[in-house]
Amino acid sequence: xxxxxxxxxxxxxxxxxxxxxxxxxxxxxxxxxxxxxxxxxxxxxxxxxxxxxxxxxxxxxxxxxxxxxxxxxxxxxxxxxxxxxxxxxxxxxxxxxxxxxxxxxxxxxxxxxxxxxxxxxxxxxxxxxxxxxxxxxxxxxxxxxxxxxxxxxxxxxxxxxxxxxxxxxxxxxxxxxxxxxxxxxxxxxxxxxxxxxxxxxxxxxxxxxxxxxxxxxxxxxxxxxxxxxxxxxxxxxxxxxxxxxxxxxxxxxxxxxxxxxxxxxxxxxxxxxxxxxxxxxxxxxxxxxxxxxxxxxxxxxxxx
Amino acid sequence: xxxxxxxxxxxxxxxxxxxxxxxxxxxxxxxxxxxxxxxxxxxxxxxxxxxxxxxxxxxxxxxxxxxxxxxxxxxxxxxxxxxxxxxxxxxxxxxxxxxxxxxxxxxxxxxxxxxxxxxxxxxxxxxxxxxxxxxxxxxxxxxxxxxxxxxxxxxxxxxxxxxxxxxxxxxxxxxxxxxxxxxxxxxxxxxxxxxxxxxxxxxxxxxxxxxxxxxxxxxxxxxxxxxxxxxxxxxxxxxxxxxxxxxxxxxxxxxxxxxxxxxxxxxxxxxxxxxxxxxxxxxx
Numbered sequence: 001x002x003x004x005x006x007x008x009x010x011x012x013x014x015x016x017x018x019x020x021x022x023x024x025x026x027x028x029x030x031x032x033x034x035x036x037x038x039x040x041x042x043x044x045x046x047x048x049x050x051x052x053x054x055x056x057x058x059x060x061x062x063x064x065x066x067x068x069x070x071x072x073x074x075x076x077x078x079x080x081x082x083x084x085x086x087x088x089x090x091x092x093x094x095x096x097x098x099x100x101x102x103x104x105x106x107x108x109x110x111x112x113x114x115x116x117x118x119x120x121x122x123x124x125x126x127x128x129x130x131x132x133x134x135x136x137x138x139x140x141x142x143x144x145x146x147x148x149x150x151x152x153x154x155x156x157x158x159x160x161x162x163x164x165x166x167x168x169x170x171x172x173x174x175x176x177x178x179x180x181x182x183x184x185x186x187x188x189x190x191x192x193x194x195x196x197x198x199x200x201x202x203x204x205x206x207x208x209x210x211x212x213x214x215x216x217x218x219x220x221x222x223x224x225x226x227x228x229x230x231x232x233x234x235x236x237x238x239x240x241x242x243x244x245x246x247x248x249x250x251x252x253x254x255x256x257x258x259x260x261x262x263x264x265x266x267x268x269x270x271x272x273x274x275x276x277x278x279x280x281x282x283x284x285x286x287x288x289x290x291x292x293x294x295x296x297x298x299x300x301x302x303x304x
Numbered sequence: 305x306x307x308x309x310x311x312x313x314x315x316x317x318x319x320x321x322x323x324x325x326x327x328x329x330x331x332x333x334x335x336x337x338x339x340x341x342x343x344x345x346x347x348x349x350x351x352x353x354x355x356x357x358x359x360x361x362x363x364x365x366x367x368x369x370x371x372x373x374x375x376x377x378x379x380x381x382x383x384x385x386x387x388x389x390x391x392x393x394x395x396x397x398x399x400x401x402x403x404x405x406x407x408x409x410x411x412x413x414x415x416x417x418x419x420x421x422x423x424x425x426x427x428x429x430x431x432x433x434x435x436x437x438x439x440x441x442x443x444x445x446x447x448x449x450x451x452x453x454x455x456x457x458x459x460x461x462x463x464x465x466x467x468x469x470x471x472x473x474x475x476x477x478x479x480x481x482x483x484x485x486x487x488x489x490x491x492x493x494x495x496x497x498x499x500x501x502x503x504x505x506x507x508x509x510x511x512x513x514x515x516x517x518x519x520x521x522x523x524x525x526x527x528x529x530x531x532x533x534x535x536x537x538x539x540x541x542x543x544x545x546x547x548x549x550x551x552x553x554x555x556x557x558x559x560x561x562x563x564x565x566x567x568x569x570x571x572x573x574x575x576x577x578x579x580x581x582x583x584x585x586x587x588x
Contacts, residue, residue, distance in 0.1 A: 011390070011398055017448070021446070028428040091319055094311075110316065120327055137342040
C-alpha cells in the first residue's frame with residue numbers, strides 16, 4: 001500500500017492550518033495569561049511552561065469569587081444565561097414540536113421561516129430592536145399602549161422608561177431573540193426523528209396524551225434538547241455585543257463585556273487573557289458533562 | 305397524538321412573526337424619506353444612493369464596510385472550501401495514531417465561544433505571529449479557521465452518502481489513488497463544494513467578533529462592525545440601508561446556491577436532493 005501518502009498529503013495542509021491558528025492561538029491565551037507585561041503594560045507571553053507566572057490567573061481567580069471585582073458580572077452572566085435558556089426552551093419546544101408533528105401542508109413554509117433568521121446577520125437582528133425599543137419606537141409604543149411597561153415597573157422588572165438604558169429584562173429578552181433559532185433546529189431534528197409508533201404504542205397501552213408526552217417524547221428528545229441548550233449557552237457566555245447594543249450600561253455587563261474591556265480597551269490584556277482561561281475552564285466542565293451524557297445515551301441505546 | 309394543535313399553531317405563528325417582523329421593519333426604515341429610524345416617513349431611496357453625503361453609496365465609511373465585507377467573504381470561501389474538502393478527504397482514510405486527536409481538534413472550533421477564539425487569535429497576531437499583524441490577512445485567517453470545520457462537516461456528510469463502493473470499484477478496475485480522487489470523488493463532491501462556498505460566504509459576512517478583534521483600523525471595518533459601532537450613536541437610516549443590502553446579498557447567495565445545487569445533482573432523487581439541501585441550510 002504505497003498509496004497512503006495521497007490521503008496524508010490531502011489532510012496535512014488543513015491540519016497544519018488548524019494547529020497553527022487554532023491550537024497555537026489557544027496556547028497564546030495560556031502564554032499571555034501566565035506571562036508578564038512590559039513597563040507599558042504590553043503583554044509578554046511566556047511560551048515555556050517553566051517560565052509561567054501565576055500572578056494574573058491568581059488575580060483573575062480572586063476577581064471571580066464572591067467579593068471580587070468581577071463576581072457580580074460573573075453571577076449576572078450565569079443568571080442571564082439560565083433565564084434566557086429557560087425562556088428559549090419554553091418557546092422552542094412547542095414551535096419545534098408543531099413544525100415536526102402538526103404543521104401538515106404548512107410544514108415546508110414553516111421550516112423556511114424558521115431557518116430564515118440564520119441568514120440574517122446577528123448584529124442586524126439586534127440593531128432592528130434598537131430601532132423598535134428607542135424612545136418613540138414602535139415596540140416602546142405598543143408596550144406602553146398595553147401597559148406592559150407600567151406592569152413591569154410595578155413588579156420591578158423595568159427601571160424607569162428607557163428600555164435601552166440598562167434593563168436586565170431587555171438584555172435577557174434580546175439574548176432569547178438572538179439565540180432561540182439555534183435551539184429550534186436541533187430540537188426539530190430530535191422531535192422529527194421520534195417514531196410516531198412509539199407514541200401510539202404508549203397511547204394504546206393506556207397512557208394519557210400528557211403522560212405519553214412526558215414519558216415518551218421528552219426522554220426520546222433528551223439528547224437533542226441538551227445539544228441545543230449547549231449550542232446556545234456556550235456563545236451566550238462569550239457574548240458582549242448583545243448587552244452593548246441593547247443596554248450599553250455597566251449594570252448589565254456580562255463576562256464577555258469584562259473580557260472585551262480588558263483585552264480590547266484597557267491596559268490589562270494579561271488579566272483579560274487570564275479571565276478568558278477561567279471562562280474556558282468553566283465552560284469545559286459543561287462541554288465534558290455534555291459529551292458524557294451523549295456517550296451514556298449511546299451506550300444505553302446500544303444495550304437495549 | 306393531537307395535543308392541542310391550535311395552541312401550538314398559535315405559538316408557532318406568533319413566534320415566527322416575532323422573529324421576523326423587527327427585521328422587516330428595519331428594512332422598511334431603510335426606505336424612509338426622513339431621518340427617523342423609529343417611524344414610517346414615506347418612501348425613498350435617499351439612504352441607498354440619492355443622498356449626496358449620507359447614503360451608503362456616498363458615505364465612504366459605509367461604502368468601504370460593504371466592500372471590505374464582500375472582499376473578506378470572497379477570500380474566505382475560496383480558501384476554506386479547497387482546504388476543508390482536502391482535509392475531509394484525507395481524514396476519511398486516516399485511521400490509527402493521531403486521528404482521534406485530529407478529529408477533536410476539528411470539532412473544537414464549533415463549540416468554542418467566538419470570544420475565546422477571537423482573544424486567542426488577537427494575542428497570537430500581536431505577539432508570536434506579529435509578522436502577520438492585525439488587518440485583512442489576520443481577519444481572513446481567523447474566519448477561515450472557524451469556517452474550516454463547517455466545510456469538513458458538509459463534505460464528510462456527502463462522502464458518507466457516496467459510500468465506499470464507488471471508490472472501491474474504481475480501485476478494483478485499476479485506477480491509481482490519484483485518479484480515484486480526481487476523477488471519481490471530486491466530481492461527486494462538486495455539490496458539497498458548492499454548498500461549502502455558500503456556507504463559508506455566509507459565515508464570513510455574518511461574522512462580527514473575529515473581524516472586530518483582528519481589525520487594524522477604519523479600512524478593515526466590516527458591515528457588522530459598522531452596525532455595532534453606530535447602532536447606539538444616533539445613526540441615520542443609511543445604516544438600515546447598509547444592513548438591508550447585506551441581507552439581500554446573503555439571500556441572493558442562498559437562492560443562487562440552491563439553483564446551482566439543483567443543477568449539479570440533477571440525476572438524483574428529488575426528495576434526497578431537497579433533504580440534502582435543507583440539512584445544509586439548517587446546519588448553519
